Amino acid sequence: MKENLNNINEKRNFGQALKNFIDVAGWPRIIIGIFLILLFAMTPIAKLRLSTSLSDTLVRVGMNAIMVLALVPMVQSGCGLNFGLPLGFIAGILGAILSIEFNLTGLKGLFSAIGISIPFAVIFGYAYGQLLNRVKGDEMMIATYVGFSSVSLFCIFWLLLPFKSPVMVWGYAGKGLRTTISTQKFWQNSLSDILSLRIGETFYFPTGMFLFFALLCFLIWAFFHTKVGTAMTAVGSNPDYARASGVSVDKMRTLSVVISTVLGAIGIIIYQQSYGFIQIYNGPLYMGFPAVAAILLGGASVHKANIGNVIIGTFLFQGILTMAPSVINSLLQTDMSEIFRIIISMGMILYALTRKTKGNR
Amino acid sequence: MGQKPILEMKEISKEFYGNRVLNSVSFTLNEGQILGLVGENGAGKSTLMNILFGMPVITQTGGYSGDVIIDGQKVSFNSPFDAIAAGIGMVHQEFSLLPGFTATENILLNKEPLKYNFLVELFGSRMQTLDYEKMRHEAIKAINKLGVNIDPDMLVAEMPVGHKQFTEIARELERANARIIVLDEPTAVLTESEAEILLKALKKLAKEGVSIIFISHRLQEVLDIADKIVVLRDGKLVSEIETNKTNMKQVVEWMVGHSVDSKAKDSIKKNISDEIILSVKNLWVDMPGELVRDVSFDVRKGEILGFGGLAGQGKLGIPNGIMGLFPAGGEVFFEGKRLDISDTHKSIKKGLAFVSEDRRGVGLLLEEPIDWNISFTAMQVQEKFLKKLFKGLIKWRNDKEIEDIAKFYIKKFEIKCTSTKQIAQQLSGGNQQKICLAKAFVLDPKILFVSEPTRGIDVGAKKLVLEALKEYNKEHGTTIVIISSELEELRSICDRIAIVDEGKISGILPPTAELEEFGMLMVGSSKQN
Ligand SMILES: Nc1ncnc2c1ncn2[C@@H]1O[C@H](COP(=O)(O)OP(=O)(O)OP(=O)(O)O)[C@@H](O)[C@H]1O
Numbered sequence: 020m021k022e023n024l025n026n027i028n029e030k031r032n033f034g035q036a037l038k039n040f041i042d043v044a045g046w047p048r049i050i051i052g053i054f055l056i057l058l059f060a061m062t063p064i065a066k067l068r069l070s071t072s073l074s075d076t077l078v079r080v081g082m083n084a085i086m087v088l089a090l091v092p093m094v095q096s097g098c099g100l101n102f103g104l105p106l107g108f109i110a111g112i113l114g115a116i117l118s119i120e121f122n123l124t125g126l127k128g129l130f131s132a133i134g135i136s137i138p139f140a141v142i143f144g145y146a147y148g149q150l151l152n153r154v155k156g157d158e159m160m161i162a163t164y165v166g167f168s169s170v171s172l173f174c175i176f177w178l179l180l181p182f183k184s185p186v187m188v189w190g191y192a193g194k195g196l197r198t199t200i201s202t203q204k205f206w207q208n209s210l211s212d213i214l215s216l217r218i219g220e221t222f223y224f225p226t227g228m229f230l231f232f233a234l235l236c237f238l239i240w241a242f243f244h245t246k247v248g249t250a251m252t253a254v255g256s257n258p259d260y261a262r263a264s265g266v267s268v269d270k271m272r273t274l275s276v277v278i279s280t281v282l283g284a285i286g287i288i289i290y291q292q293s294y295g296f297i298q299i300y301n302g303p304l305y306m307g308f309p310a311v312a313a314i315l316l317g318g319a320s321v322h323k324a325n326i327g328n329v330i331i332g333t334f335l336f337q338g339i340l341t342m343a344p345s346v347i348n349s350l351l352q353t354d355m356s357e358i359f360r361i362i363i364s365m366g367m368i369l370y371a372l373t374r375k376t377k378g379n380r
Numbered sequence: 381m382g383q384k385p386i387l388e389m390k391e392i393s394k395e396f397y398g399n400r401v402l403n404s405v406s407f408t409l410n411e412g413q414i415l416g417l418v419g420e421n422g423a424g425k426s427t428l429m430n431i432l433f434g435m436p437v438i439t440q441t442g443g444y445s446g447d448v449i450i451d452g453q454k455v456s457f458n459s460p461f462d463a464i465a466a467g468i469g470m471v472h473q474e475f476s477l478l479p480g481f482t483a484t485e486n487i488l489l490n491k492e493p494l495k496y497n498f499l500v501e502l503f504g505s506r507m508q509t510l511d512y513e514k515m516r517h518e519a520i521k522a523i524n525k526l527g528v529n530i531d532p533d534m535l536v537a538e539m540p541v542g543h544k545q546f547t548e549i550a551r552e553l554e555r556a557n558a559r560i561i562v563l564d565e566p567t568a569v570l571t572e573s574e575a576e577i578l579l580k581a582l583k584k585l586a587k588e589g590v591s592i593i594f595i596s597h598r599l600q601e602v603l604d605i606a607d608k609i610v611v612l613r614d615g616k617l618v619s620e621i622e623t624n625k626t627n628m629k630q631v632v633e634w635m636v637g638h639s640v641d642s643k644a645k646d647s648i649k650k651n652i653s654d655e656i657i658l659s660v661k662n663l664w665v666d667m668p669g670e671l672v673r674d675v676s677f678d679v680r681k682g683e684i685l686g687f688g689g690l691a692g693q694g695k696l697g698i699p700n701g702i703m704g705l706f707p708a709g710g711e712v713f714f715e716g717k718r719l720d721i722s723d724t725h726k727s728i729k730k731g732l733a734f735v736s737e738d739r740r741g742v743g744l745l746l747e748e749p750i751d752w753n754i755s756f757t758a759m760q761v762q763e764k765f766l767k768k769l770f771k772g773l774i775k776w777r778n779d780k781e782i783e784d785i786a787k788f789y790i791k792k793f794e795i796k797c798t799s800t801k802q803i804a805q806q807l808s809g810g811n812q813q814k815i816c817l818a819k820a821f822v823l824d825p826k827i828l829f830v831s832e833p834t835r836g837i838d839v840g841a842k843k844l845v846l847e848a849l850k851e852y853n854k855e856h857g858t859t860i861v862i863i864s865s866e867l868e869e870l871r872s873i874c875d876r877i878a879i880v881d882e883g884k885i886s887g888i889l890p891p892t893a894e895l896e897e898f899g900m901l902m903v904g905s906s907k908q909n
C-alpha cells in the first residue's frame with residue numbers, strides 16, 4: 020500500500036519535474052534540441068563520422084559564441100537586439116589587419132589584434148550609442164542601417180588605406196586589400212590550440228577558444244552583478260524608474276552599446292583565428308544575423324537575455340547549421356551543402372525573428 | 381430594479397503557480413443592480429473580475445475552475461473580445477488607454493463610425509474612412525452621460541489622471557450593448573468631488589437597467605452606491621449581503637477578519653523647529669495635465685506638510701518638478717543651499733526622496749523581483765547593499781543584504797507575496813504601492829515627498845501606511861510632504877495643508893480648519909471669475 024503511494028508520488032513528481040523542465044526550457048528549444056539529436060543519430064545512416072560531426076559543431080560553436088554574447092548588454096539595457104554588430108566586426112577587422120601589417124604572429128599577434136581593435140570599438144560604439152539615444156523606440160531598425168552603412172563606408176577605406184604587407188594587398192596592383200586574407204601564417208588557431216584535445220584522427224576540441232569564451236562569459240556575468248550592471252538592467256526594465264532613481268539612462272545605454280561593440284570586435288577576431296581567414300569588404304554584412312537568431316533560439320527576448328540563452332542558442336543554431344546540410348547532402352548524394360546551409364541558416368533566422376517579440380517568460 | 385439574475389459566478393477557484401488566490405467564490409448579480417466588491421489588498425478582487433472578462437493573464441496561467449453563467453447560460457471567455465461581445469465592459473485598475481490619441485479616439489476605439497465612399501464597392505469595408513464628425517459627436521454624448529467636462533480633442537497623454545479615468549469609463553459606457561460593467565477601483569485616482577460625479581452617473585446607468593460591479597477601497601462610496609455587497613478575504617467569500625442589512629464597521633470586520641478602528645491614532649504634539657529645511661520660490665513645472673505655474677512655500681524641519689486640491693490643478697507637478705522628473709524652473713533651497721532641481725541623483729544623495737503617484741510607470745520595475753525594487757535606488761545613489769572588492773574598484777551587489785531588507789519591509793508593511801523574488805508585476809495593486817513606499821524608506825531621507833500614498837490600498841493597509849509615515853516622521857524627524865486627493869487623509873496626518881488651484885497655492889490651512897474653508901480654496905479662483 021505504502022509502496023504504491025510512493026510510486027504514485029514518484030510518478031507525480033516526475034510529471035511535475037517534466038512540466039517544470041518544459042516550462043523553463045520552452046518548446047522551441049526542446050523541439051530543435053530533439054531534431055539536433057536526431058541529426059547526430061543519423062550520422063551512421065548518412066555515412067558520416069560522429070566524431071567529425073561533433074568536432075565540427077563544437078568548433079563552430081566556439082567560433083561564434085562571443086558574437087552572440089555581444090548581444091546581451093544591449094538587450095539588457097533596453098536597446099534591443101544589436102543588428103549593428105557589423106560595426107564591432109569592422110573594429111575587429113581593423114585590429115586584425117593592423118596586427119598582420121606589423122607582422123605579429125602567434126598569441127602575441129592575436130592579442131595585439133584584440134588590443135588594437137578595442138580602442139576603435141570603443142570610439143565606434145560611443146558614437147553609435149549617441150545615435151541610438153536619439154532614436155529611442157526604433158533602435159533595432161536604426162541599428163540595422165548602421166550595420167549596413169558602416170560596412171559600405173569601410174569598403175572605401177579597405178581600398179584606400181596604405182597597407183603594405185604582401186599577404187594582404189592585391190598582388191597585381193600593389194595596393195588595396197584583398198577580399199579574404201589568410202591568418203594561417205600569423206595566428207590561425209593560436210588560441211584554439213592551447214590545451215586542445217585530439218582524440219583519434221577526427222576529433223578535435225579547441226579548449227583554448229572555449230576557455231577564452233568562458234572567461235568573457237564570467238566577466239559579463241560578473242558585470243551584471245555589480246552596481247553599474249544592475250543599473251543597466253533597471254534601465255532596460257523601466258527607464259523612467261531608473262531616471263527617478265538618479266541613474267543616467269543615456270549613459271547606461273551608451274555603455275551597453277560600447278561593451279557590445281567591443282565584444283563584437285573580439286568575437287570576430289576569435290572567429291578569424293579559428294576560420295583562418297579575415298573576410299573584409301562585404302564580409303561582415305550578414306554576420307550579425309546568425310548571432311541574433313542564435314540568441315533568440317536560445318530563449319532570449321528583445322528585452323531580457325542571459326548567458327544561458329547565449330550558450331544554448333549558439334549550440335542549437337550552429338549544431339543544426341553544421342549537421343543538417345551534411346546529413347541531407349550525403350543522404351541525397353549531391354553536393355549542394357553550401358546551398359542547404361544558406362537555406363537552413365536563413366530559415367532559422369526567419370523563424371527566430373518571427374518569435375522575437377514574444378517574451379521568454 | 382429587476383430581480384432577474386443576469387450574471388452568476390459559481391464556485392470560482394484560481395491558482396497562480398500553485399498559489400491559490402480564489403477559493404470557490406460564488407455570487408449573483410441581478411439586472412440593474414450595483415454590486416460592491418470589497419476586500420483587502422490581494423484578496424482576489426481584480427483576479428475574479430479578470431476571470432469574468434476573459435483576460436489573457438488568466439488563460440496564460442492555467443485558467444480557472446468553476447462556472448460563469450450569464451442569462452442562465454454557462455459561458456467561458458477566451459479573450460476580452462468574447463466578453464465584450466457578450467455585453468461586458470471593464471475598466472481596469474490600471475489604465476488601458478492609448479496615450480497618443482485623443483479622448484474621442486480612445487472612447488470610440490474599434491467602434492468608429494465609418495464613412496461610406498466609392499472605394500468600398502471596389503475593395504470592401506477596409507476602405508471606409510473614419511467619420512470624425514460623428515465620432516466626436518458620439519464621444520461628447522458619452523462624456524456628457526457621465527456629467528463631466530472633458531475636451532474630446534485632448535490627447536490622453538496630456539490629461540490629468542482624473543480625466544483619463546473618465547475617458548476610460550466613457551469608453552465602456554459607449555458600447556451600445558453593455559449590460560454588465562465592471563469598474564475596478566475607478567475612484568482611486570479621482571478627487572472626492574469627481575468621485576461623486578461618477579457615482580451619480582453609475583446610479584443613473586443602473587436605473588436604465590445596466591448591472592454594475594464596483595470595486596473600491598473607499599468603503600463609504602460602496603455603502604452609498606451599492607445595492608449588494610460582496611466581501612472577499614484571502615480569496616474566500618466571507619459575505620454576500622444587501623447593503624441596507626449591514627454597516628461600515630461590519631464590512632471592515634469581514635474584510636480583515638477582526639475589528640479595526642479606522643481613525644489613525646492621534647499623535648502627541650511634537651516639536652517642529654523653526655528651521656526651514658526646504659524653501660521653494662517661484663517654482664514652475666511643465667508636467668502635462670498637472671501644470672505648476674508659480675508656487676512658493678517653505679517647509680519646516682520635522683513637519684508634515686500636505687498638498688491638496690482638485691485633479692489637474694498642479695499639486696502633483698510640485699514634487700515631480702522638484703525631483704527633476706519633468707522640466708521645471710524657479711529656485712529651490714535645501715538646508716539653506718541652492719538645489720539643482722534638474723539633477724535627480726544629487727537631490728536623492730542630499731536626502732530628498734520621492735514616492736511617485738505613477739506607480740507602474742515610474743515607481744516600479746515591473747519585470748524585476750520585489751527585493752530589487754526596494755533596494756535599487758539606495759544601491760545606486762547611496763551605495764548601500766554593495767560589497768566593495770579590490771579597494772572599492774568593483775562594487776559587487778550584495779544579494780543577501782538585498783533579500784534581508786526586502787524581508788524586513790514585507791513583514792513591516794504586511795506585503796502579500798510568495799517570496800522576495802516574486803516579480804513586482806504579479807502583486808496586487810495595493811501591495812505594489814507598499815513596495816514603492818518601502819523603496820523610499822530604505823533611502824532614509826531627510827525630506828520625503830509622497831504622492832497619493834494610499835491610492836488603491838485597503839483600510840487596514842491605509843492605516844498601516846499612514847501610521848508608518850507618522851512614526852517615521854516622529855522617530856527620525858523626517859520632514860514629509862504629502863500630496864493627496866483625499867482631504868480626509870491629509871487632515872488626519874498633516875500639520876499644515878496647502879491647497880493648489882490653477883498651478884498656484886491658493887491658501888495654506890491648519891488641518892483643524894473647517895471643510896468649507898478647504899472647499900472654498902479648491903474652487904476659489906475658478907469660481908470667482
Ligand atoms: N499574474 C499573476 N501572477 C501571480 N500572482 C498573481 C498574479 N496576479 C495576481 N496575483 C496574486 O493574486 C492575489 C490576488 O490579487 P488581486 O490583484 O486579485 O488582488 P486585489 O484584491 O485586486 O487587490 P488590490 O486591492 O490590491 O488591487 C495576490 O496575492 C497577487 O499577488
Ligand SMILES: [Mg+2]
Pocket residue numbers: 425426427473564808809
Ligand atoms: Mg486589484
